[in-house]
Structures are given as C-alpha cells and as structure tokens.
Amino acid sequence: xxxxxxGNTQGAQANRARTADENPVKRFFRATEIDTRLLGMVGxxxxxxxxxxxxxxxxxxxxxxxxxxxVQTSSVAVMATGMVLIIVTRNIDLSVGxxxxxxxxxxxxxxxxxLPQYLGLEHPAIWIITLLSxxxxxxxxxxxxxxxxxxxxxxxxxxxLGGLLVWRGATWFVTSGQTVAPMNTTFRLMGGGTEGSxxxxxxxxxxxxxxxxxxxxxxxxxxxxxxxxxxLRPVWAEYFLAILGCILVLGAITVANSYYWPTNIxxxxxxxxxxxxxxxxxxxxxxxxxxxxxxxxxxxxMTFIATRLRFGRYVFALGGNPEAAELAGIKTRWVTVKIxxxxxxxxxxxxxxxxxxxxxxxxxxGELDELYTIAAAVIGGTxxxxxxxxxxxxxxxxxxxxxxxSGMVLLGIDSPFQRIVVGVVLVVAVWLDTIYRARAK
Amino acid sequence: MKDQRTPLVEMKNISISFGGxxxxxxxxxxxxxxxVVALLGHNGAGKxxxxxxxxxxxxxxxxxxxxxxxAADINNPRDAKKYGIETIYQTLAVADNVDAAANLYLxxxxxxxxxxxxxxxxxxxxxxxxGRLNPNFQRFKEPxxxxxxxxxxxxxxxxxxxxxxxxxxxxEPTAALGPQETAQVGDLIKQLxxxxxxxxxxxHDIHDVFDLADRVSVxxxxxxxxxxxxxxxxxxxxxxxxxxxxxxxxxxxxxxxMQVA
Numbered sequence: 001x002x003x004x005x006x007g008n009t010q011g012a013q014a015n016r017a018r019t020a021d022e023n024p025v026k027r028f029f030r031a032t033e034i035d036t037r038l039l040g041m042v043g044x045x046x047x048x049x050x051x052x053x054x055x056x057x058x059x060x061x062x063x064x065x066x067x068x069x070x071v072q073t074s075s076v077a078v079m080a081t082g083m084v085l086i087i088v089t090r091n092i093d094l095s096v097g098x099x100x101x102x103x104x105x106x107x108x109x110x111x112x113x114x115l116p117q118y119l120g121l122e123h124p125a126i127w128i129i130t131l132l133s134x135x136x137x138x139x140x141x142x143x144x145x146x147x148x149x150x151x152x153x154x155x156x157x158x159x160x161l162g163g164l165l166v167w168r169g170a171t172w173f174v175t176s177g178q179t180v181a182p183m184n185t186t187f188r189l190m191g192g193g194t195e196g197s198x199x200x201x202x203x204x205x206x207x208x209x210x211x212x213x214x215x216x217x218x219x220x221x222x223x224x225x226x227x228x229x230x231x232l233r234p235v236w237a238e239y240f241l242a243i244l245g246c247i248l249v250l251g252a253i254t255v256a257n258s259y260y261w262p263t264n265i266x267x268x269x270x271x272x273x274x275x276x277x278x279x280x281x282x283x284x285x286x287x288x289x290x291x292x293x294x295x296x297x298x299x300x301x302m303t304f305i306a307t308r309l310r311f312g313r314y315v316f317a318l319g320g321n322p323e324a325a326e327l328a329g330i331k332t333r334w335v336t337v338k339i340x341x342x343x344x345x346x347x348x349x350x351x352x353x354x355x356x357x358x359x360x361x362x363x364x365x366g367e368l369d370e371l372y373t374i375a376a377a378v379i380g381g382t383x384x385x386x387x388x389x390x391x392x393x394x395x396x397x398x399x400x401x402x403x404x405x406s407g408m409v410l411l412g413i414d415s416p417f418q419r420i421v422v423g424v425v426l427v428v429a430v431w432l433d434t435i436y437r438a439r440a441k
Numbered sequence: 442m443k444d445q446r447t448p449l450v451e452m453k454n455i456s457i458s459f460g461g462x463x464x465x466x467x468x469x470x471x472x473x474x475x476x477v478v479a480l481l482g483h484n485g486a487g488k489x490x491x492x493x494x495x496x497x498x499x500x501x502x503x504x505x506x507x508x509x510x511x512a513a514d515i516n517n518p519r520d521a522k523k524y525g526i527e528t529i530y531q532t533l534a535v536a537d538n539v540d541a542a543a544n545l546y547l548x549x550x551x552x553x554x555x556x557x558x559x560x561x562x563x564x565x566x567x568x569x570x571x572g573r574l575n576p577n578f579q580r581f582k583e584p585x586x587x588x589x590x591x592x593x594x595x596x597x598x599x600x601x602x603x604x605x606x607x608x609x610x611x612x613e614p615t616a617a618l619g620p621q622e623t624a625q626v627g628d629l630i631k632q633l634x635x636x637x638x639x640x641x642x643x644x645h646d647i648h649d650v651f652d653l654a655d656r657v658s659v660x661x662x663x664x665x666x667x668x669x670x671x672x673x674x675x676x677x678x679x680x681x682x683x684x685x686x687x688x689x690x691x692x693x694x695x696x697x698x699m700q701v702a
Binding site: 224225227228230304307308309310313316317318319320321323324325326327328329330387388 | 496498517518519522528530532534535536537538539543544547548549550552556557558561562564565584
C-alpha cells in the first residue's frame, strides 16, 4: 500500500504523491470514494439482467418485468436488512420465514375476523391496528429469541432452528390450518398491484425529493469535512456523484412510470369515473409500488441505524471483536437482544407486504424465505465470520436472487431446477467473496 | 519509607479462583499518584488476573478495592471507567473491523444533538490525540485490521489516555513492538507520570520495566512475593523474587514469600 512507504511525509504531500503514481481508474475510485465491492455487485446484477434480456428475446428488461421484479423483491429485501446485523454479530436467524408466516397469520386474523367485529368491515383504522399488532408480535418473538441467545447462551443457530419449527407450528394453530382471506382493502395497498402504486405525479415528486436529498447529503458532508479541515473530494467527483445519483433515481422513476395499467382495469376505472375511452386506450402509469417504497424506507432507516447510531457502531464492534466490545463497556447482551427484536419487527413488515400481495394469509407463507434472506445478505457481501456487511449490499443481493428466479420463470425453467441454480449461485457467490477477501488482505 | 499520602488505588486481600484453582490468593497492591508500579511474575503468576479485577473484567471472590481511600464498587468495565481506570490489554482489545476513531471512542461515542454519531468530531479529536502519540499516523479511514502492530498499539494507548484517566493499567504494553516504538511508549509513560497519573505496568520481563518503575511488586503462584522500591534492589534480586520467591533484605515480604528457615 502506498501510504506505508509514504507515511512519514505530511498528509497533504503524501496525498499528492500518491495521486501521481496511480493509474486513472484507481484515482477515479479514490476521488469519488465509491465502494468497489458494491459496484462489483451492481455489475453482476447488470450482467444477469442483460443475459436474461438476450436469452428471453427482450422480455426481461421491460418496464412491466422490472416493476414486478422490484415488488417481488421487497419482502425478502426488508428482512435481509435485518439479517445483515444478525450475521455481522456472528449469529444467524433461521426462523425469519416462520416468523413471517406467524405474523402474517396474526395480521390476517386481526383484520378479517377480530377487528371487524368491533369496528365494522372496512373501517379506516383496521389496517394500521393490524400492522401495529403484527409488528408487536414480531418484536416480541425477536426479543424472546434474542434473550435466549444472549442470556441463556444457547447458540443462535439452535434457538432459531427451534423457532423455525415452533413458529411454523404456531401459524397452523392460529386458524387450525385454514387460509384467511380476503384482506382489508387499505391493507392490501401494501402489497402493490395497480391500486397499491402511487401513480406518475407522486412518483416524480418522490424522485425529485430523492435528488434533493442526494445533493444535500453531498453538500453536508463537504461542509462537515471543511469544518474540521479533512481532505475533501475533488469538486468534479462531487458533481459526478450528484449527477450519477440523480440519473439513477430519475431513470428508475421513468421505468416505473412507463408501466401502464392493464387495459381491462383501465377501462373499468374509466367507466367508473366517467372518463371517455380514448383512441388507442387509456394509459395510466403505475409509478412506484407501495411495497417498494416501504422496502426503500426500511433500507434507509436501517442504514441510518447501522452507520449513524451508537447501536449500529456497537453491532459492528461486537461482530469484529466481541471481547473488545465487552471490555470497552458495551452491554453486549442487550445489543444482541435488540438486534433480534429488530429482526422480528422487519419480519412483521415483510409479512404485511407478502400477505397483502397474496391477498391471503396461509400456512405456508414465507417458507424457505429464511434461506433467500440469508442468501441475499451473504451475496450482498455480509461476512459469516462477522464484522462486515452493508444494508445496501444485502438489498442488492435480494434483487440479484429475485432477478435469477424471475428470469428463469420467463425462460420457462422448472421450479426444481430453479432451486438448483439458486443454490449453486449462493455457493459460488460466497466462494468469490472468499477470494476477494483473501486478496484484499 | 512508607508514603504518608492516601494511595490512589489500594487492592486489599484480593482472591479469585477459577474452578478450584486460586488464580489470585490474598493479594494486596497499592499505587500512588504519579507513580509507576511494575507488577512482575512468570506467565500464569496471576498478575493479569489481579489487574483484570481492577479493570472490571473479572469479579473478585474476596477482598476490597479502595480508590482514593474510599471503597469502590467495581463489577464491570463500565464501573472501572467511572473511577478513571483505563486499561490497555495485552491482546490490545481493539475492534479490528472499524477505524481508529471508532475504536478510540468505543462505548463512549460523541453524539450530535440529534443523538446520531458525531463521526467528524470524533475523527478530529482522534487526529489530535494520535498526532501527539504517533505523528506519522495517517490512516484514519482504514479498519484497524490494516494497521501494523505498533499503530494498533498507539490506538489502544490513545484510547486509554483520551478520557483523562487517573489510573492506567498497561498489560505487556510493549510485547508487540519494535525497539523504537518501545522507546516511544517509555517516553509516554514518563510524560503521563509527570501529569500525576498512577500507572500499573505489567510484564513478565523485568528488563522492559525496571528503568520505568518506581516500585516493583512480584507475584508467584497467585500470591504476592513481596514489593520493593526499585532504587533499593537490583535486577538480580528482583529476578530471585520472580523465580524463587526469595525476598531481598530491603523489600517488604508478602504472603507468597519463600519461608526462610
């Protein structure tokens, strides 16, 4: 590394000297401070997308498929953000699929059988009471499992393996195996679909707000660095990052807005609202789906928790060196309980998305989701050895997994073979990651 | 030769055992402000265990700890830090995967008025402290894992002195260091001593600490063999205490002293 040999010179000079003997690519990445690992993952995703686009003869990269892809990803993506923290602290949670199933069933019964008795069908408060009770149940389950891990010293693998069976069984007991349907109409918006999307105008507003946030974040970081006279990014790099961020956001919005309502739904809507049916059909944009917004919001909140709060700092320190964290005076057991509680809450949110999308709560809801969630986190660069992982990486990992599945469905590959491919991809991804880490040392 | 001031730390009749083995047996040591006390003994003599009781990592079975003459209640590392006791562990005890500033403030992070981590302020302070200890250190953005042994050592030391420690415990502070860095640590100890900080220096190698220490306490098999002012004894006599438990005439014998017939 350059700075070992030049460590004796003053910082500014060392920086200049270092810049001189780097090639332009290296200099570019250092100046922009882009995480090359994350970039590699995005690259892999792009390759998968282009590959499927060619193999399916242009069916993959359509607004409709991309829109569906994001909706299908959101449930696992939400859980993957929590799984990162679990794995970073050298734990594992095998119970997330079953907890999702149980929370989903509780929420199904709440909104279909329990609350309508007191509030009447389709009361506007049903969805929020349902969601909050689901979150409370998820948090309680997470806290229980976390406490067993932290205070009774039972390995997380065993506690959550037990949880996998317990909560799946408990799901069955809630209704003796009956499927609960249909869901409350407001609640169903969380599942996406034509109704559960925010439309073109609102999507553009979200996009513009996101762009403003990107620019504000870059300006703020520059201001902070100036305040303490830290090395600044070159101005061109700041511009590059701001423009790149805005292009990506607005591009995604354009795609979401180019997916129009299916003709029959649009026609019903036109009839109901007395709109004359125009020549060539009515084109109403879906815009961003609500579950995708939920997943993005969860991603932002979890990134904030992981990087900006003391709790997140403790999570990573605990994963890097549990003994050092303990000696530094961190209440490591409580941190573990909090992580599992958070995971339970995220399972409940994911359960809301997936029951709303299915318009039913079933016994089998979330089966195998634990594996997809863990795979998403691991593909997204979370190290099973602990201490390393990012929320954004895990969400991209979830998107990679879903892209593979979705592409294989479009290609007409049988579901058993899909599982084989997903399994192989997981192993290969971790192997590549091992090589990457060995070289990074 | 008895100091009339109140000792900064007095550990009295401390005992702890693990599964029937008396790791520390009825040991007493003390420390005055601005004094360096070397705690010597073979590997496994009980020095690190005794000192981990002071730093809150272990709970004692018996005995009492007085800080400034008052009984102190130390049950975990957080309690110890409240009394101004900072420890640099033999294993360094740094979180490898986060950067220097995060390690310096681990457990005591600076926060903004909104409750978020104030990383910029922490890094600024880290740059200031590290600049004093190790002016060549520039790698603030990298995880501690990427640093050399000496740089990691500077991080561990910086963490201990960052919070105005009154009592500093250094467990084999120079074990991982080259000669130049060892000399730097020696200078640092002298500087801290002038500031009135009391320092426990733990080592199994007498040559590392003899010139820095004001007093030595020697442990063997979990017991204190004896203590002496370094000006009253020779290195060979101290070696005799470490190896055979033989107490020289000018030293004060402890419970672990060899019984002279």
